[in-house]
Amino acid sequence: MAYKSRDLSVLAYANGFTLWHYTTTDSADAVDASGYFNEAADMLRAGDLIMANTATATAPGIGLLVVSANAGGVVDVADMSVIGATNSR
Numbered sequence: 001m002a003y004k005s006r007d008l009s010v011l012a013y014a015n016g017f018t019l020w021h022y023t024t025t026d027s028a029d030a031v032d033a034s035g036y037f038n039e040a041a042d043m044l045r046a047g048d049l050i051m052a053n054t055a056t057a058t059a060p061g062i063g064l065l066v067v068s069a070n071a072g073g074v075v076d077v078a079d080m081s082v083i084g085a086t087n088s089r
Helices: none
Strands: 008-014 017-023 049-054 061-071 074-077 081-083
Antiparallel strands (some): 008 017
């Protein structure tokens, strides 16, 4: 699959920082690949945080992505920090 603009939403904005939410059927590996968010380059800034729901159709996961770079229309996010990856009870 690929990035879909309708699935990226602003949750909060303050002092030049934006907290985003993104949901997708794509895997976390696909989403945190350099260039995945290139179509949103005009909105995303280095330091922004994206809460992501990934692989929603198969093995849902949630995590945090930090926009690490946005230069020349190429957006890169750090590898997703997974939240709640283990359920031992």
